[in-house]
Amino acid sequence: MKKVIYIKPDANIHGVYRPINVNAPIVGETTLSGLKNPPPLSLYIHIPWCVKKCPYCDFNSHESKQAIPEKRYVAALIKDLEQSIPRVYGRKIKSVFFGGGTPSLFSAASIDEILSAVRMLTPLDYGAEITLEANPGTVDTAHFSGYKQAGVNRVSLGIQSFNADYLKALGRIHNDKQAIAAAELALKTFERVNLDVMYALPNQTLEHALQDAKQAVALNPDHLSFYHLTLEPNTPFHRTPPSLPNDDVSADMQEQIETLLHDNGYEHYETSAFCKPNSHARHNLNYWQFGDYLGIGAGAHSKLSFHDKITRETRHKNPKAFMENAEAGNATDNIWTIAQADLGFEFMMNTLRLTNGFEKSLFQNRTGLPWDAVSMRIAKALNKGLITQDLQKISPTLLGQRYLNNLLEIFLN
Numbered sequence: 001m002k003k004v005i006y007i008k009p010d011a012n013i014h015g016v017y018r019p020i021n022v023n024a025p026i027v028g029e030t031t032l033s034g035l036k037n038p039p040p041l042s043l044y045i046h047i048p049w050c051v052k053k054c055p056y057c058d059f060n061s062h063e064s065k066q067a068i069p070e071k072r073y074v075a076a077l078i079k080d081l082e083q084s085i086p087r088v089y090g091r092k093i094k095s096v097f098f099g100g101g102t103p104s105l106f107s108a109a110s111i112d113e114i115l116s117a118v119r120m121l122t123p124l125d126y127g128a129e130i131t132l133e134a135n136p137g138t139v140d141t142a143h144f145s146g147y148k149q150a151g152v153n154r155v156s157l158g159i160q161s162f163n164a165d166y167l168k169a170l171g172r173i174h175n176d177k178q179a180i181a182a183a184e185l186a187l188k189t190f191e192r193v194n195l196d197v198m199y200a201l202p203n204q205t206l207e208h209a210l211q212d213a214k215q216a217v218a219l220n221p222d223h224l225s226f227y228h229l230t231l232e233p234n235t236p237f238h239r240t241p242p243s244l245p246n247d248d249v250s251a252d253m254q255e256q257i258e259t260l261l262h263d264n265g266y267e268h269y270e271t272s273a274f275c276k277p278n279s280h281a282r283h284n285l286n287y288w289q290f291g292d293y294l295g296i297g298a299g300a301h302s303k304l305s306f307h308d309k310i311t312r313e314t315r316h317k318n319p320k321a322f323m324e325n326a327e328a329g330n331a332t333d334n335i336w337t338i339a340q341a342d343l344g345f346e347f348m349m350n351t352l353r354l355t356n357g358f359e360k361s362l363f364q365n366r367t368g369l370p371w372d373a374v375s376m377r378i379a380k381a382l383n384k385g386l387i388t389q390d391l392q393k394i395s396p397t398l399l400g401q402r403y404l405n406n407l408l409e410i411f412l413n
């Protein structure tokens with residue numbers, strides 16, 4: 001029996017970062033003595049509608065059976081941002097990410113209106129990375145040029161596969177030809193493009209998974225994300241599972257895709273992320289380095305640091321409820337302080353996804369806790385061969401990367 005690789009992609013393909021213990025009970029405020037400076041701040045903007053719900057998808061996305069209330073939603077997003085400003089006042093926004101759902105369902109004029117409001121209300125950093133997720137079935141030249149004029153400088157395309165049969169099995173609205181056409185159009189319009197591809201698809205062979213990877217590499221984007229398809233609870237695929245490749249075949253797919261990408265100049269820098277030199281996804285990297293993010297829009301999550309606490313926030317998931325509450329001045333559904341006892345795990349859950357790991361000093365900078373708070377658990381992970389350390393850095397070994405869930409369990413209270 002070969003090793004089993006099963007890692008839930010927490011930083012999911014649509015940009016919404018979902019902490020594992022988001023439903024943890026609200027705990028009283030902690031007093032952090034060591035948090036000297038706020039971490040870099042990113043802005044996540046959620047657009048919650050799709051043309052059709054895919055059977056494997058558990059994101060907060062809703063099939064648009066009627067006309068999307070685009071204007072009202074844009075106004076609600078801006079209200080949400082206005083209401084959030086006191087909690088991020090004066091802090092520069094380093095990156096912006098439009099995720100969903102399908103943000104490319106929105107017009108360029110709406111994206112422009114949202115970004116104009118971001119510039120008016122916050123000190124958006126000069127040269128900030130501004131990414132928009134697009135569905136190959138919903139893009140055209142006019143949309144892409146309009147997004148670029150609005151300030152979007154990076155596009156993330158949900159390709160998933162270049163094979164018509166697998167796209168059909170995944171319930172996607174685009175076909176193989178549209179996948180390639182959308183990627184070529186994105187690459188013609190934007191310097192920075194990510195392609196999301198999945199493997200271990202229903203009845204997929206190793207050869208077909210590699211064909212998808214070769215096609216992705218042939219297009220030559222600066223960034224690629226490869227995700228193992230997982231059966232998430234409360235999805236049609238979970239209720240009626242399709243026939244999936246077994247663990248051995250999935251592990252072979254992962255290994256051979258990683259080798260292919262490496263041989264073609266892509267650095268494997270995070271569990272599922274690969275990039276050409278200096279082309280890391282800065283927005284996602286901020287999540288993985290336990291940076292701060294303000295998430296606005298239906299169901300969006302935030303993590304914000306203050307001198308005495310680190311908080312998480314959620315918005316109302318249902319788009320209608322979100323709009324009504326944002327209009328009433330109450331966009332935020334829930335705010336809670338991360339318990340001090342959970343900070344070590346939360347930090348590791350993000351940073352150990354990075355193949356190069358993290359500088360030890362980052363732990364105190366981002367959690368406000370002394371290194372002692374995790375040193376016993378670090379020793380345990382070292383003993384098991386799941387991480388390595390030198391004077392400055394902690395990095396997951398290949399074993400730690402392959403068995404990330406086991407590594408993280410060591411830090412779980």
Ligand code: SF4
Nearest residue numbers: 050053054057061101
């Ligand atoms: S397009 Fe993306 S967000 Fe929409 S249903 Fe499919 S997987 Fe989910």
